[in-house]
Amino acid sequence: MVAGAATFLPHFDWTFVAWVMAPLAWIYLLTLRGLRAYPHDRFGPANVVTAFRAALVCLVAATFFRFQGLAHEQAMLWCLVATVVVTLALDGVDGYLARRFRQESAFGARFDMEVDAFFILILSGAALFLGKAGPWVLLIGLMRYGFVVAGWFVPRLNGPLFPSLRRKAVCVLQIACLCAILMPIVAPPLSSVIAAAALAGLVYSFAVDIRFLLSRTATG
Template sequence: MSDAAPAAISAYTPSPELKARAMIALGSVFCAAVICYVPVGLHLSLGLTTIGAASALLLFIFSLVIFGLRHHGFKRFGAANTVTAIRAAIVSLIAAAVLFPATAAEGSLASWAFVGLVLVALALDGVDGYLARRSGCSSALGARFDMEIDALLILCLSVAAYFLGKAGIWVLLIGLMRYGFVLAQVPLPRLRGDLPPSFRRKLVCVVQVAAMCLMLVPGLEPPLSTGIAAIALGLLAWSFAVDSHYLLSAARSGK
């Protein structure tokens, strides 16, 4: 997968107008998310710890977005980034539920609700990209924001699959591969190069989320769930290998 942002624009000092619009958009999403977390958490018996963790994670993510406004390059925050922020709110709740499984409700109700949240996040994944292209507000910040939310969602789903016994501990490689790629850039700085837009990369990302979501469906157990995870991991490893080879080859040829 190794979904990458487009060529990064030069950092600049964001205008007060952009900061204000971003704060309003992100603040509105945060308040709405916290309001929604409470009834959803109570209905699924997630507990106050999970609700608090989801809120704290979302606040941290939005703080990073505000810090990254110097890479936005537009006066408007943009509807696409607002949709990604909504996805971040959903993924934050999913992450908190995964981190505190002991407080989560047992049974198929919680499992189906979990799958439903993932499907909503997956559906919105195509909306933000469409809005960015249509409005002409595609930016390095927006692409990175979208990419990191995808990576966090896949990591959460791989951890949930392991906790639920859908596959062995190796299933965590699906969620950790993106972060391993980033760490590999330290000894291999050539991997920090820009990747061209790729339908294959985005498709593999969607396949990962869809496969992991399917694995979490109640009643789907090994060896079927294990087979699905193995196929997803194979596709992901292949996509990372293609991108890594491109970046290393481009660096050697001086492109």
């Protein structure tokens, strides 16, 4: 072995498999439950791609949070960043396939959105875990779930939202920014600045939607 070479050797045992499979099984169970309202007779290639993305997200999550010392292993981090990039790229594939095969549905859109939300939560946790930003970075991943909880107390927030390119662009921006700050070459304070910019964009997007929901209901 070359002197000074990295000694980090992740042990992919059954514990690691359990870390991957436990959240993935939960996601798939919720997906099966949602199929009751699915209007098509086949699951479809678009949903298969989304399901594969969910598996990649769970793999990334298990790798980040299962192994100690990962923050100092550049080769491993670059592999994870590459996986994140592939997962992000596939986010555009499922929508294309749904349109291509005329299998667009509310179920597919919700499935895609929830995988994205979970992905952002995992990446924001990884940013904190790797010391790329302070605990406030978790707000990026928790904001979507906070909005859902707020809807329990303010029913007007549960109203339908119009399709929005801005909303989709902000989602992609969150993942891209979080992916960037996970790169070994990006360190504080630059990583914190990038995360703060991503959070600001997300706050703005949620503020626009919340204002729309509250004002539309107030005016009937």
